Amino acid sequence: MPVSTVRSLQKRQDVIREEFVEFQSAVDLTVEGLAGKILAILRGHNLNVQHMVGQGYDVAASMAGCFSGVQKKIRELAPVATYVHCASRALNLVLNAGSSVSDIRNMFGTVREVTRFINDSAKRRVYLPELH
Numbered sequence: 001m002p003v004s005t006v007r008s009l010q011k012r013q014d015v016i017r018e019e020f021v022e023f024q025s026a027v028d029l030t031v032e033g034l035a036g037k038i039l040a041i042l043r044g045h046n047l048n049v050q051h052m053v054g055q056g057y058d059v060a061a062s063m064a065g066c067f068s069g070v071q072k073k074i075r076e077l078a079p080v081a082t083y084v085h086c087a088s089r090a091l092n093l094v095l096n097a098g099s100s101v102s103d104i105r106n107m108f109g110t111v112r113e114v115t116r117f118i119n120d121s122a123k124r125r126v127y128l129p130e131l132h
Contacts, residue, residue, distance in 0.1 A: 006019055006047065022041060024037060030062075031065070031068060031070055034062065035070045035073035039074065039077070049077050050077065052074070052080070052081035053078075053082065054083075054084060055078075055081045055083050056083070056084050056086040057083070057086055058085070058086055059085055064083060066083070
């Protein structure tokens with residue numbers, strides 16, 4: 001199921017925005033099918049593929065392959081659309097693996113409680129403004 005998000009730079013405000021576009025089911029899981037689905041989603045939202053400067057997927061060979069993966073197929077239409085490994089996917093894998101270790105799970109609970117303790121008091125927040 002391809003999940004599509006678009007990240008863009010708003011030049012007037014020098015702000016990077018990332019927006020969810022849509023979920024789509026994928027029946028054809030070949031490289032051509034997935035690349036075609038992604039391109040169709042982008043075109044369906046009137047996004048010019050030739051303006052793409054980046055693309056991010058997981059490290060599955062069908063997605064990340066530099067010779068015959070989805071990123072290569074898309075780069076044929078958008079030559080400067082550099083592939084990067086999806087950091088959100090990597091973070092999700094790390095957090096899922098770490099949550100099975102009780103010491104790590106307890107550490108996250110402690111961080112959550114300390115953050116809540118500080119944020120629940122206006123006086124405490126004054127001393128740690130960078131938390132906001």
